[in-house]
Amino acid sequence: VSITPWNFPLAILVGMTMAPVVVGNGMLLKPASNTPILAYKMYEVMEEAGVPAGIVNFVPGSGSEIGDLMTDDPRVRFITFTGSKAVGVRIYERAAKVHPGQRHLKTVVAEMGGKDAIIVDKSADIEAAVEGIVASAFGFAGQKCSACSRVIVHQDVAEAVTKGVVERTKAKVSVGTGVGGASAVTAIADANQFESVKNYIEIGAGEGTLAYAGEVPAELNGS
Structure with a gap:
């Protein structure tokens, strides 16, 4: 699962999406809820470039609903996130719980905000x-x-x-x-x-x- 930010809705999204793909993973792309259209355009480019169906799956929507659902899913093994500290901490907390049917402990890579x-x-x-x-x-x-x-x-x-x-x-x-x-x-x-x-x-x-x-x-x- 890649949960991408609104402030760099294309540049960061591309890296977070294609890095899992080039090493052989299927993935869910969940863009920031206020910048989904640019993410969808990138998804269309991937389709046109020949990325097989089902490898990148575009899943827009509210983070508190769709984000939680994907984070909790026992089939998800890796989660990458760029965004606020509050949301990042929430993802870490939810990903730490082992759900029925889950085979692996989930790995979370989160880039969160700070006071530079x-x-x-x-x-x-x-x-x-x-x-x-x-x-x-x-x-x-x-x-x-x-x-x-x-x-x-x-x-x-x-x-x-x-x-x-x-x-x-x-x-x-x-x-x-x-x-x-x-x-x-x-x-x-x-x-x-x-x-x-x-x-x-x-x-x-x-x-x-x-x-x-x-x-x-x-x-x-x-x-």
Whole structure:
């Protein structure tokens, strides 16, 4: 079973799908519930390429229903997952239980979310550090497991790094639809993710100082 993520709905999906196939396994492909169409298009490509029927099986739907069903099935031996910590922990818990008719202990490979940090020492190249922080934090609108979520800075250079990040964000980060590649920060995946991003901004502002708040075009605000 491969349970693939919404934030890289094609790139990660291809690896998680084809790796089991090339070593001789049949598999169930369960895409993220909010990005099933792109996964289905990839499934069609596999069919056209001659992957035999029944080797890759496209199973879209709610993770809490279909995901649990596949995880619990005694015929499933391997489960790969990319997604949130909460869902990954749930998969580990359910996969650990041995069901009637099950012949093997299940193997789970889970890539889950985290709070990625960039550490800036006082000997660092400040300009390079600032460039890396902004690119990591705002690339793909921050919708990736490797996005910079926090910066740990030596106190001697904290002011310079903060100022540099604010200035570079103002100069380089623009919000838009992403059509034509003109925008650094493009669309959030769906309304739930949009609300989650706003919530984290509010948490950050409440716990510390909001150094800079950019403007979101009215036509893009929640659309």
